[in-house]
Amino acid sequence: MLLIPRLPGITTRKIEIGAGGLSATTYVTFEDVKVPASYLVGKEALGFKYTMSNFNHERLWIAFQALRGARICLEDAGTWVLKREAFDKTLFEQPVVRNKLGHCARQVDALQAWTESIIYELGVLSHERGTT
Secondary structure, three states: OEOOOOOOOEEEEEOOOOOHHHOOOEEEEEOOOOOOHHHEOOOOOOHHHHHHHHHHHHHHHHHHHHHHHHHHHHHHHHHHHHHOEEOOEEHHHOHHHHHHHHHHHHHHHHHHHHHHHHHHHHHHOOOOOOOO
């Protein structure tokens, strides 16, 4: 992996992706640029590994955000079905609605358990051997 300052011959332009302004994905062009070996970060030929290991934390953060969003949606849906009436009953009194809410709650709890197990493994397992 190389850490290169903006030298003459290096141009950048943003790559428009689905995440909008949340990501700083950039296309970098090198034209007749000499890069000194002193700009090497880490060991040679391990740049891809370094980059991919960074993505692990980003994916975990996305899982946290998804979990929080799911809990908010479930809470809002629960509040709504207690207020909304259909066929002279609240929606919550309809068995199919309670079943659907229960199924959603089980899925949210499964995601919670999965993220907690990943955090536990990250804190306890040895990086080198994958064991404690």
